[in-house]
Amino acid sequence: MTTARKNYQRPLDIRNGRIDMGHGAGGRAAAQLIEELFIAAFDSEGLRQGNDGATFEVPAGHRLVMATDGHVVSPLFFPGGDVGSLSVHGTVNDVAMCGARPLYLAASFIIEEGFPLAELKRIVESMAAASRAAGVPIVTGDTKVVERGKGDGVFISTTGIGVVPHSVDIGGANARPGDAVLLSGTIGEHGVAVLSKRESLDFETTIESDSAALHTLVAAMLAAAPGAVRVLRDPTRGGLATTLNEIARQSGVGMMLDEAAIPVLPQVDAACELLGLDPLYVANEGKLVAVCAPEHAAAVLAAMRAHPLGGRAVRIGIVTEDPHHFVQMETRFGGCRVVDWLSGEQLPRIC
């Protein structure tokens, strides 16, 4: 493509330009936007192929994993990230939570007419940086434009594929009574960061989203004790409480948590109190929950703590036999309460 005549009337005016309906119509304006903004930033072999899809090799002897996630976070930019980096981390993590090594991403953009090209460029470049840092290239994509008032800035749906060896069997239905429940670090930062930005709240310390790609942490955990990790999940929407309830239901088990063991940053705790939120239900974008065989929990935990994204990893509870599949928690005050699913909306458009 690089040798072909481009024939655009003028370069994109990134500084002052805005998305118009023509950028989504599939003609010359769309081609120019894709080349000068998206392909320039993502710079992958797949995109340079310039076809309707990307073609690539995958290593033999593996099963394939595919995960997709729409990102509609509001506001688009928040402390610690933006919709671009989030859309990479969210999908890389969904693939990694199947025990897989993420290989490639596809990205579908739905952009509102009038959206400033400068902001789009910032988002796309953040996305490109997150993809490069994770080592997971964006190989194919699509861009649509909707009229002003029919969207909200930018929505990004990313789809990831990865490979998992046949020897790895990780899934939400694999937890067994007696298993250890591990958490990779403090909870609640992402949700509080987005909400405080949305509501223009100023806390003394800026709370940053924990948004991060967790696949190398997962790889370290799986290597530490092959076969030991049975369930992996990232507690995003609905928070830790909802994620643990999902696992309990899928596996047909209960759980008993230790409230005192669940780490929450003091500033997140304070912000949650102010906002009337329970950190257990607040979204995270750079944390994971693992259920693992009890005899290997110490080894897995040690591997987590040795990884930059697992420094505060802890054992937070145990899987129990429970025909009701309740997630229960011993409170700091010695009581015991049921930790239910999130009901209704606590934090809309958090990811």
Next chain:
Amino acid sequence: MTTARKNYQRPLDIRNGRIDMGHGAGGRAAAQLIEELFIAAFDSEGLRQGNDGATFEVPAGHRLVMATDGHVVSPLFFPGGDVGSLSVHGTVNDVAMCGARPLYLAASFIIEEGFPLAELKRIVESMAAASRAAGVPIVTGDTKVVERGKGDGVFISTTGIGVVPHSVDIGGANARPGDAVLLSGTIGEHGVAVLSKRESLDFETTIESDSAALHTLVAAMLAAAPGAVRVLRDPTRGGLATTLNEIARQSGVGMMLDEAAIPVLPQVDAACELLGLDPLYVANEGKLVAVCAPEHAAAVLAAMRAHPLGGRAVRIGIVTEDPHHFVQMETRFGGCRVVDWLSGEQLPRIC
């Protein structure tokens, strides 16, 4: 999952219910919507796994193809299809245009608060039917909800993966001077069908979208003359004219078309005249363009005509040497004109 206690307070009220923000919050309401509506309709092994992604085997000895497409068509329902069936056909076709056999789909829904559950069900069931008919299951998905006025009913981004044998090399850069340009049938129905519905125009005959999955047509073409087909592309947004210009630019060639050979239904011709549209620029969703080696063009054309989706397949032109990469056309009146890219927006939100 099926044996676990569901614990929903009441079943979804499909008839009168509407999407609320809670359906996107990742808690119990979201889980219920996903189970009772999406998993019930799509009914795939991947979704039943209930994990963050789907895991599956892919046949060895192939390259993988991945394609993604956002679908923002307006209106959501149009003669011959809806956003659900379109979102399957569009992505299946993108995978097929790489010469691949589509295997699996992922679907990301962005739904506007207040959207009627009954309409969502209709869309999801249409999507499920299209997926079953194509033999390409939806194995993983995601659902987000945005506030009223921040979306437009339903947007669906679908991502497909497929496999292509190492012996097949199809891409937009492969056209060579002398190659034949083939078209699988009449052009313009999809765009006119959507536009006439959008503008509430009543023509004497209802013009139906040609929306269809083209992968079996592609398979028949590739089998008819292995190695003969060099480029495949479906002329969607921007229409036939833009698609041919894309190929000409990617391959560094020109084209000479024969206007009289390009089939347009009389009612589409009439509607285009009324609406001030040129059928060459109107979107199709069930047609393809193929560039193939001239000595095998007759065999490929015969295979197309023998397929239900290629009955009106024709040779519409020839690839030429042209340093300017112009697509030109001999008109019905014996003249010759340049067929340029679509400039700006002709038909916004056509797919």
